[in-house]
Structure formats: structure tokens, C-alpha cells
Amino acid sequence: MHGHRRAYVRRGSGPALLLLHGLGCDHTTWAPVMESLARTHTVIAPDLLGHGESDKPRADYSLGGYANGMRDLLTVLGIDRVTVVGHSFGGGVAMQFAYQFPERAERLVLVSSGGLGPEVSPAIRAITTPGFHQAMSVLAAPGLRHVTTAAMRLLASTGVSQLRDLDEVADIYDSFKDPRKRAAIAHVVRAVVDWKGQIVTMADRAYLTEAMPMCVVWGAEDQVIPVTHASNASALAPTARIEVLPNAGHFPHKDHPERFAKIVRDFIRSTEPSHHDRERWRELLDEGASVSPIQAQAGSSPLTPVHSVRRAAGA
Template identity: 35%
Template sequence: MKTTVEQRRVNVGDLTIRYLTAGNGNGGDPPLILLHGDGESALDWSWVLPMLAATHRVYAPDFPGAGDSSKPNIVYSPEFYTQFVADFLDTLGLRRVVVVGNSLGGQVALRFALSYPEAVTALVLVSSSGLGELVNPFLSQLTLLWYGEAAIAWSKTPLGAKQRAWSRAVLLFADLNRIPAEWVVEQERMAQMPGFLEANLSSLRTQLNVFGQYKILLDSLPQLQIPTLVMWGDRDQILPKEQADNGVKRLQKGQLILIPDCGHLPQIEHPELFTSALLEFLDKIT
């Protein structure tokens, strides 16, 4: 039977949040919360959500400032997103969950697990930020005064939106032949949405400067008492795979999986491998 993915909206405080959801779960299995990265949306999980929903209830929100969620003119920091996750789960009445985060979503998932350990049964960090200083200069240079604003102005135009989408694609995917057309369309669409690029730039500037990442959470990893899977593409051009190694070494219950021939978005570029690795991890801990 084909899994139906529903698109819903919910008010979280003053914000209207769009999220995707599917599945009923098996017995007492905790639901999965899927958190996307900077400059992305819940669409990133579309390629794995139906497979995960065969065994779990799954929720994938658009962060505030992204996708079809509200985009207020505020500072979009990792701390803000962490509180948003807490409020989102509270609004939906979800008490115990598995949190899966990619890139910025990984850092937010980690911060949430550290701040609300009673709410998280397991953690999955997918090419997560916050585990080392190095980051691709394509992102860190956007934090320069005026450079980011100039990039926004150009990327809001139809031609600029296309160029932005394909520039990101070259960095985020290991093989351009594996870039879904739907992902490119979503990137172009969001670039021309009021407030999206401004929110993205705000988020980047709260995490990066021209030298790289400055909010590093490696020293906090030993505090985690829960099973944690670190998953990384072995050809990630945004965050080097050595950051995955350094992170796992500090975890009490950590496991590392490298996805071969894969960039920064394993859930899109290799959805079957991603899903298989994630479900195998969950089977072992339940």
C-alpha cells in the first residue's frame, strides 16, 4: 500500500509552520522528527519520508524562515531554532522522539538533545554543523559585510535564483546526475520568496564568520547518554568527514556511518542507503 505524505500547517506561537507527516508507527516506537539544513526545506526529506513512515510516525517541519513557514524579520540563531523545536513538539503533543538533523538541522537536533534529554530517545546527526571549525568558503564568505546583501539582491531575480540553485547543487551533491529536478525547482522558488534569503543569511551569520564555524559543540558531546548515529557523505564538500570522526570519538554511545560517493545531503542523493542505515540503527536500540 502506498504511503500518503500529508502537508499540514500549525500555529507555533506567532508562527505558522508548514510540516510534512506520514505513517502510524509500530506500537510504542517513538516518532521521528526530521530537521533540514540552512537554505533548505522539508522537501529534503521527501525521498526518504515514505520509506521511514512504513515503520514510524514521521514529522518534517519547515523551519521558521524557510519553505512555506512564516519568515519574520528576526535573528535566526541555532538557539532560536532549538527553542522552536521544543515549541513545535509541545504544540503537537509529542513527548519522546528520535531527532534526525541534517547540517544546521543536525546542530539544532544536538542542542535540543542536550537541553531536553528527557525528550530524546535517540539522535541522528547527518553531516551536522557545529562539530568543527572548517566549512566551505562559499558559505563563510557570505558573512562578509555587504557581500551577503549583494548576493541576496542578485539571487532574488529569476536568473540569480537559477544560478544560486545550481551553485549550491555543485557543492551539495557528489554527482550532478543525482540532483532531483524537484529540489532545483524548490531552490529557485524559495530564493524568490520574501524573507527567505534574509533569514538564511541571518542564520549563517549566527554560526559562521569568514574564518569558519565559531559555535562548536564537540566538548558537549560526552554529556549525551542516548544512542547517537553520525552519518556523513564521504565526498561532503561543505563539512569535511573528519568532523564526523572527531564527533564520534567523544560520544558515549556513538556510531559512525559514511555513505559512499555522497555529498552533503545523503537523504536526497542516496535515499535507500540513508534509510537502510537509519532503520538498522533504530532497530538495534528499540
């Protein structure tokens, strides 16, 4: 599309699910849940531009650009409407897609998502520093890269909860051997993060989700984006269903794949798809948010990490 190769996986049949991976990952992050979800749904799992098997050009790596790319991919595949599931950075893309193309988004599932508060791990903030590309060219040299990734995977296998995500981090680190990917990732991060943390937030547009069923899933022990951001989502979108999974880190869909797939299926089964009302959308834009983003953020309180916390009509 538009001269660039876009890789994706398609599985199953039925109502469509669009699975959007996080920063530095690719479609394989969804492997633990893809087959389960494909039993009841058409599952589309792309490699975002700059990731995986998709091209890594000098291009637009903004959230808006990614949302446009997903619209075009779905159009090529003949899919009009989807439930969008976004993990981490992919959550930001999912929110942008639902905002730009509300007529094509039926529901929104955010998984340890970006865009719900400023806090983010120092490792991601480091990518925004001027010397990142040059430093990674040294750190990604074969010998050092192999030793470091092996150490990360060994630490991940120890069973220490704070280290559980290092196997995924090792895969991301290993992929940085490709200078095109390093450059693409740097462009992506600089569009949404600076040295203070996340720049882009849904806070100023959360009121537009009033007719969009939303589910937020988080790992209680997330070391990348704090679980307190789940309570930010609850404050910004009071009808959202919130699921906090114990003994899970930044990749709850990998830590508890069966539980995650059940949450997604139950959420879809128990909610009606959003139908875009152009006139109501105009009214909402005209009225604006009833509570300022700052008040909403200040008024939120951290969620207690429990097996499940749900806030939804009838739940």
C-alpha cells in the first residue's frame, strides 16, 4: 500500500478483530491468543509500519499515520467495521483509529495502553535522546547483543515477577540489529514521548467515547506503564470495563492467554457495537468535555490489583 509492503496475519471467520501490537513488537506478540480468538472471529494482526516484516521507510510514524494505515489495510481486505484491540503503543493507535474513524470502530479494547497518563519506563524515554541511534548501533553489535539477550531470557526464566517481561524485551533488543528498525522506532517514540514522559493523551477527547464500548485490561505488576493508568481510564471513561489481572506484567495477553481471550469474548458478547451518529458527534464536539482533563486525572485513584475490577453498564 502506498508503495510500502504491509505484513499481516489473518485467521478465522466471523466479526472482525484488529489486533495492534506494541512498540518494537510485531504480530507474534498475539500468538498465545490468536488461535483462540480466531475460533469465533476474523482476526487481523498486522505488523505496523517500521515493525516486523513490514517495510521500514523514512515515513510518517505518527499515531494519525498509523490509524490511516489501518483504515487502508482493512479497506483492502474488504472489512468495514472492527473491534480494535491495542497493546501498549498499539493502544494509542487503537484510540486514534476510533477517534479518526468512529464509523469503522465497533468497540475498543486497551491492553496496558499508552495515552492514559504521562508515566512511562525510563528505557522508553531514553529512546528520545539524541544519541540513541548511535548508541544502539554499538549495543546491537553481534557479540554484545547475543550475550545481553541471552542474559535477559535467563533472568526472565527465574520466576521473579519483576523480570517476567525480559524475554519480550530481549526479542525487541535483538531486532535492533536492523538500523532501519532502530530509526523507525526512534521516530515512533519521539512522536509520543519526550524526556518528561508520554505527550499524547486521550484525556482531552475521552468524552467522545460515550457511545463506544471500551474494555481496559492491565497487568497488576506492569513495569513499563503503571497499572494506575487503568484508574485514569476509569475516570476519563466511566462506562469502561476495567480488568486488572494479578500475576501479570506488561503483556497480560501472554501471561494469561486463556483469561485474556475470555475477557475479550465476554466483552464483545455483552456489548452492542457502536454505531456512529454524525449529529451526536457534532453535538459532543460542540459541547466539549464536562470535566477538564486535569480534573479527571486528579480525581482518579489507583486501582487495587485484584482479580477483576469491572465498571460497565449492567456489569
